[in-house]
Amino acid sequence: MNDVRQFLGSLDYVFTYFRHATGRPPTSTLKESVKVLIHNTSHLHSYILNEQQPFGNIQVKYVINLYELIEELVFDEIMKNYVKQELTTDVCINEEEKENIIGQFICSTYMLDNIPQQLKDPRVWLSVLKRLIIRVITANIDLNVPMQIYMQRTDLWNEDLIQYLDFININDNILVRHTYVILEGIEAKLALNNKLNTDNKTNNESENLRDWCQAKNEDINRLTTLTTTEAATTGTTITGNNKKKKLRVD
Structure with a gap:
């Protein structure tokens, strides 16, 4: 590393x-x-x-694409463990305020109805938040300014997304010091969604398997019923080696 x-x-x-x-x-x-x-x-x-x-x-x-890829790798493997204390401790008064800040950010970014499709992927915002921490917050700046000011910086965005920056309008009460809290919040929500999707997939597979087994059992029961009915009608029985023997009738 x-x-x-x-x-x-x-x-x-x-x-x-x-x-x-x-x-x-x-x-x-x-x-x-x-x-x-x-x-x-x-x-x-x-x-x-x-x-x-x-x-x-x-x-x-x-x-530049290579640089940004490596930059995210460095953040995930190293810098995430050394984020400024001002970004992790006492950022919000309580858990309710924290969830409110995260929710406001999400609603004004990738969950916004009229935001371009290219910005609806939460992973895009995770990348930008990481770059904000690496390139801006690691410097000695005022953390109590609106995040919106820095979200307009073109160097934080992939070149193909710069044209959509005018669509970004984050509430002024969301500050730079909330960056890491929001980053963790989005990651947690994505992890939960992935788990739910995995659980749903597993449940669907189990239901499909159960339906298949039930259908097979119904087929077996139907064949057994038909065979039993045929045997009773013709006076024959089925032995283990599938040979028919005449039943004795007194």
Whole structure:
């Protein structure tokens, strides 16, 4: 994981050069672009320039996607355990206020009726909240300002979603310090939904199996009844080896 963090730091450094670079084709690789733009590469992580590492061969147009993917990995594996105390302790007065804040955020984001379909996936919002914590809250900022201010930052969003930022309107009483509480709340709701879906699937499979067994039993009972009726009518009986024997009638 240390390698991943160092690689992320190297990408941060590379991005400072990319901001001022012009004329680089988007199909050129990360490694090729770095060799052209940065003269001293000795301090960069080997993942970028090593021929045997896959990251250096990624096309420049996909580098930001790679960065965001690694960023989330770092958050889930490391930073989640070191979130500022101001975001985890005494954020809300009580559990009722906490649930209210989470509910308000959800209702004004991915559960909002008129929000674009692209923003209805709660996982999109989880990614943005993680980026908000990593890129903004880790700095020394005022946590008691409306979250809406930062939700308008284009660098927190995937490029294909930036066009929908005007649809986002989060209540002003939802503050930056509520970010981690909301993140945990959405994750908990998703986990519960997944469990319910799994339970429903299991129940449906059990019901299907029970229906199948019941149908088979009905078929067996029907055949048994028909066979018994036939035997009584013809005066025959069925033995274990399926041979018919004439019954003696006195």
